[in-house]
Amino acid sequence: xxxxxxxxxxxxxxxxxRSTGKSGLSHLPDxxxxxxxxxxxxATSFIxxxxxxxxxxxxxxxxxxxxxSPGLWPGEHFTLENFTHGWEGLGFVSxxxxxxxxxxxxxxxxxxxxxxxxxxxxxFARLRFPFRRxxxxxxxxTIMLPLHALLIPQYILFSTLGWLDTFLxxxxxxxxxxxxxxxxxxxxxxxxxxxxxxEAARLDGCGHLQIFLRIFVPLxxxxxxxxxxxxxxxxxxxxxxxxxxxxxxxxxxxxxGLSLFLDSTAESNFGALFAMSLLSLLPVIGFxxxxxxxxxxxxxxxGLK
Amino acid sequence: MPRSTTKSPSRVRxxxxxxxxxxxxxxxLFLLPWLIGFICITLGPILASLALSFTNFSGSFARADWxxxxxxxxxxxxxxxxxxxxxxxxxxxxxxxxxLLIFALAVAITLNRGLSMLGIYxxxxxxxxxxxxxxxxxxxxxxxxxxxxxxxxxxxxxxxxGFSYIGDPRTALGTIIVLNVWTFGAPMVIFLxxxxxxxxxxxxxxxxxxxxxxxxFWHITLPSLSPLVLFxxxxxxxxxxxxxxxxxxxxxGTGGPAGSTLFYTLLLYQRAFTQLQLGYASAMxxxxxxxxxxxxxxFFLSARYWVHYGDEQ
Numbered sequence: 332x333x334x335x336x337x338x339x340x341x342x343x344x345x346x347x348x349r350s351t352g353k354s355g356l357s358h359l360p361d362x363x364x365x366x367x368x369x370x371x372x373x374a375t376s377f378i379x380x381x382x383x384x385x386x387x388x389x390x391x392x393x394x395x396x397x398x399x400s401p402g403l404w405p406g407e408h409f410t411l412e413n414f415t416h417g418w419e420g421l422g423f424v425s426x427x428x429x430x431x432x433x434x435x436x437x438x439x440x441x442x443x444x445x446x447x448x449x450x451x452x453x454x455f456a457r458l459r460f461p462f463r464r465x466x467x468x469x470x471x472x473t474i475m476l477p478l479h480a481l482l483i484p485q486y487i488l489f490s491t492l493g494w495l496d497t498f499l500x501x502x503x504x505x506x507x508x509x510x511x512x513x514x515x516x517x518x519x520x521x522x523x524x525x526x527x528x529x530e531a532a533r534l535d536g537c538g539h540l541q542i543f544l545r546i547f548v549p550l551x552x553x554x555x556x557x558x559x560x561x562x563x564x565x566x567x568x569x570x571x572x573x574x575x576x577x578x579x580x581x582x583x584x585x586x587x588g589l590s591l592f593l594d595s596t597a598e599s600n601f602g603a604l605f606a607m608s609l610l611s612l613l614p615v616i617g618f619x620x621x622x623x624x625x626x627x628x629x630x631x632x633x634g635l636k
Numbered sequence: 637m638p639r640s641t642t643k644s645p646s647r648v649r650x651x652x653x654x655x656x657x658x659x660x661x662x663x664x665l666f667l668l669p670w671l672i673g674f675i676c677i678t679l680g681p682i683l684a685s686l687a688l689s690f691t692n693f694s695g696s697f698a699r700a701d702w703x704x705x706x707x708x709x710x711x712x713x714x715x716x717x718x719x720x721x722x723x724x725x726x727x728x729x730x731x732x733x734x735x736l737l738i739f740a741l742a743v744a745i746t747l748n749r750g751l752s753m754l755g756i757y758x759x760x761x762x763x764x765x766x767x768x769x770x771x772x773x774x775x776x777x778x779x780x781x782x783x784x785x786x787x788x789x790x791x792x793x794x795x796x797x798g799f800s801y802i803g804d805p806r807t808a809l810g811t812i813i814v815l816n817v818w819t820f821g822a823p824m825v826i827f828l829x830x831x832x833x834x835x836x837x838x839x840x841x842x843x844x845x846x847x848x849x850x851x852x853f854w855h856i857t858l859p860s861l862s863p864l865v866l867f868x869x870x871x872x873x874x875x876x877x878x879x880x881x882x883x884x885x886x887x888x889g890t891g892g893p894a895g896s897t898l899f900y901t902l903l904l905y906q907r908a909f910t911q912l913q914l915g916y917a918s919a920m921x922x923x924x925x926x927x928x929x930x931x932x933x934x935f936f937l938s939a940r941y942w943v944h945y946g947d948e949q
Contacts, residue, residue: 368746369753375743376760379818383764385786386776401789451670459656460663470670473678475870475932477878479901480925483688483908483918484681507673514670539662568770570881575909586771590885593775601779608772619766623759627825 394602417603424580429588440566443505452517520554557629560622689919707919721903729876732816739820744827761821768819774885805896823868859944
């Protein structure tokens with residue numbers, strides 16, 4: 332393959348993998364077809380995961396050994412120095428600061444999203460009030476709204492309020508249910524809760540707040556967990572908004588710190604850069620592995636009726 | 637509506653309101669955080685950005701003038717970077733999204749054969765879609781597709797001479813497309829859930845009628861999944877137009893080499909936050925909004941011809 336496109340060889344492999352999974356092989360016995368499917372899936376998995384494994388291997392090697400071979404085993408080049416070097420960050424601000432900032436912003440965002448989106452979800456799913464349909468339609472429209480269409484006025488608004496270089500522009504909107512996807516998730520979930528439950532509670536003299544807190548919240552733990560997990564992952568990875576709103580290194584989140592680290596270490600300290608990239612992924616990967624079943628179920632329900 | 641007749645000792649009613657009215661008030665109270673957010677952080681800014689797009693606002697209201705359609709005229713007639721970024725972004729979306737969906741569908745169908753290790757495969761395929769837009773992965777991409785990167789190491793083993801793929805205008809966009817295809821796990825999970833809902837009787841009946849496997853795919857699987865193809869297509873398209881982090885990090889915020897990765901969002905960011913042409917950037921934001929809305933509407937209009945909902949069959 333001398334094609335100029337790096338995608339070519341991988342594509343070709345992947346496509347030939349795929350054809351083993353499906354049609355055209357009906358004349359083969361079942362166990363052979365299963366074996367072919369496994370072979371294809373294993374090859375695809377390996378290609379998918381290989382860059383991540385290489386990132387891990389590179390973080391654990393002395394920098395001189397990183398760009399020598401495509402192998403994954405550090406062997407005699409094993410070291411943990413990349414992590415200690417990398418953690419110092421920019422010298423005057425270390426990655427401790429970036430991680431603390433990221434955890435504060437992400438933690439508050441998770442709480443804010445659960446609180447505001449569950450409340451709005453209950454109203455849309457269970458209460459009748461004037462203009463409910465109109466407001467619901469508007470809420471659904473905002474799911475599709477590109478962030479860039481709002482970015483500049485939001486920036487002007489937050490700078491007028493004197494919030495630049497604070498966490499407020501990144502956190503306050505989350506307490507106001509601006510991530511409408513989660514509102515929709517709660518609406519879907521609350522609609523499935525039997526009406527008899529809330530009717531019975533009403534007859535017992537419960538108000539809506541009590542019904543919400545005592546019946547709906549405890550019954551919607553999967554929706555809460557899905558919201559928590561996706562809020563965490565999206566906020567943790569968010570780059571554009573912290574880039575715009577945070578100006579001083581003391582306030583940077585991990586992604587901003589990492590991109591600055593990339594600029595400052597330009598071509599000199601790959602090992603440290605890889606080590607910090609890996610660390611920045613670990614919270615997301617950890618969250619994903621612990622909430623995996625809920626995430627997969629949550630994402631699946633939004634796509635289905 | 638007469639006044640509420642359920643008098644419970646546990647609650648004191650201060651206002652003689654009907655239960656309907658009370659529910660309405662409760663509804664708005666529950667909705668209050670969302671309503672404030674919608675008005676101040678979504679609706680207000682949308683309208684403000686429309687107004688700003690007709691001005692030459694550059695950070696101070698005192699010196700901003702109303703310029704009518706000047707920003708839009710300049711964009712479409714004099715701004716070559718705008719057309720370049722539109723072309724690059726469209727190429728990115730309309731090449732990577734179909735490939736992404738085909739991958740997602742093919743892998744989902746393969747996984748749906750009831751294989752063992754399904755959970756492990758699903759984890760490996762799904763994980764990249766959660767980290768695909770992070771800075772760390774963009775950093776990794778720089779060194780996977782760089783001159784001395786991972787790809788060229790692998791090619792070395794086979795004795796092939798590589799070059800810097802992110803440094804060459806012909807291939808730089810390709811590396812970002814590969815990155816997007818790498819995140820096919822999210823639509824795949826949705827397709828998998830959809831496949832589970834197709835009644836097996838359909839397949840059994842088709843097999844008895846002598847349908848081959850590709851016919852079963854063409855006449856049962858694909859029509860049944862078509863609503864999800866629409867759903868995933870629209871979401872991936874909207875996401876694609878908003879891609880930013882990957883190109884910002886891979887090209888050091890320039891959109892290079894030679895503008896080959898200058899995505900629309902990156903140009904908008906440069907115009908707004910480095911050149912402070914906030915009025916002009918607002919006009920760009922509105923063009924993006926209209927573009928995404930138009931393509932979404934086209935998707936849904938075309939759905940009449942290729943999307944099958946269960947009740948038609």
